[in-house]
Amino acid sequence: MNKTAILFLLLLSVYAASAQKPQNNYTVQGWWGASAEPFSPLVHQDRSITFRFKAKNANKVDLVFGEWDIKPQLMKKDTAGIWEIRIGPTAPGIYSYQFSVDGVNVIDPSNPVVKSGTEVYGSIVEVLGADQPRFDEIQQVPHGVLHHIKYPSSALKRLRGMVVFVPAEYNQQTSKKFPVLYLRHGGGDNETSWTQAAGRADVILENLIATKKAKPMIIVMTNGLIDGTWAGGSSKEGVEQLEQELLKDVIPYVEKNYRVNAAKNARAIAGLSMGGGQSYIIGLKNLDKFSYIGEFSSGLLSDAKFDINERVPGVFDEPQLVNNNLKLLWIACGKDDPRYSGHQAMVYTLKEKQIKFESHESAGGHEWRFWREQLRDFMQKLF
Known part of the structure; x- marks a missing residue:
């Protein structure tokens, strides 16, 4: 046998040795079984x-x-x-x-x-609810979709985020155009807060639609902070920037990319706390664009020094003009909220100015339980 053949046999034996099946000691046995109860809560x-x-x-x-x-x-x-x-x-x-x-x-x-x-x-x-599910509890009903969107803000010169809720009916009725609720958050929140576990706006609406207590609608939730603070989002300049962003960027985007009824009577604006003040001011400044305004627990509007004429000059000088343009002006505050005395003062002022409105109050403070209840009741009055 020549040297070449011997070398070939040696290489073949080395390859055969290296090709042997490796030993595997890994196991997943015991990974599954009865689920343990949660540690907390x-x-x-x-x-x-x-x-x-x-x-x-x-x-x-x-x-x-x-x-x-x-x-x-x-x-x-x-x-x-x-x-x-x-x-x-x-x-x-x-x-x-x-x-x-x-x-x-x-x-x-x-x-x-x-x-x-x-x-x-x-x-x-x-x-969970005992005998029947709560109004804000996820139930076996048709569910919509949440879209998380980035868009350029012309007022703030940067990319901003919004969340759009599209009801199940949107994809079921492909030729129908839907009304829109522009829903604003509070000072410590962001555009996602109304659809997190604490807010549940999408869940509340789905349950209302399923029981025919509310019309199918699109909900648009934008960020109401301009510098990360309540003060910035409530200042005169801040609300004006947010108004410009809403009118020039957000509404055009929504009406271009979704099947939206663009009529004034199919557009509402509402919010809680900081977002309630924003909604009230922006809505009253744009009576030609919104037919429904909802304000829940606004600190700005409850301030004894707040003057609506500094934000919307002369808006209540012609009450009939306001009343003719609004189908609903909804204001609400919890009776245990420190803002409640300011809410009562606003009720007095609106009555004095002969402005038509609905005032809603119940036990509770500055908390999500109250705001979920207000949103549930407010949405039943829309469109």
Whole structure:
């Protein structure tokens, strides 16, 4: 056998050795099985809720539960360093909470559902309806779609974000044009807040449509902050910039890219807190463009020094003109909100000026529960 043949056989044997099947010790056995109950929060059948937090070295942990009139509740620590408390039973609803760990508020690291805007404010726990679903609870009804859109703002000279909710009927009735609600957020929020767990605007509308209590409509939610602060979004210059952005950029974009009824009678504007003040001012300045205005818990309008004539000069000098152009002027405030006295003063002024409006009040403070209820009732009056 020559040297070439020997070399070939050697190479062949090396290749055969290297081609042997490698040993595999990896396994996924035991990965699946019965799902463990949530560590925290855990909603029980009787609607009580257990909260847990791991903090072995903490000296004190309180549960800070709710949005308004909050009273911290002391949690108990076990030998493993897990703090626990069980509260309730609680009424069906959406609740925010935090843990106060030696005086520092933190969100629940075991719960991915949070309330956020300009910052993360807390964790969210939901207690489902007992006998029937809540009006703001996700139900077995036709669901729409949320579109997240970037657009250039001519007033602010930068890209901005908006969220557009399109109801299920939009794709079912392909020749129909839909009315639009331009819905604005509060000072600590952003364009996504009305459709997060705390806001649920899309869910509320879907449930109303399914029960024929509201007309199918498109909801457009833009960012009402110009510099990240409530003050900027409420200043005269700030609201004017937001008005320009809405009229020159947002509405044209929506009416170009969606099947929208562009008539004044098919257009509404509303908002909460900072966004309520923006909606009220922008709506009254543009009576030729909006037929419905909704204001929920505005701090700006409740200020004793606020003068509508500084923002919309002479708007109430001809009350009949306002009344003829608006199908609905809706103002609302919770009775426990510090803004309530200002709301009452605004009611008095509107009556004095002979402006037609609806005033809505109920128990509650400056909180999402109140705003979800107001949006539900307001949308039933539209279009």
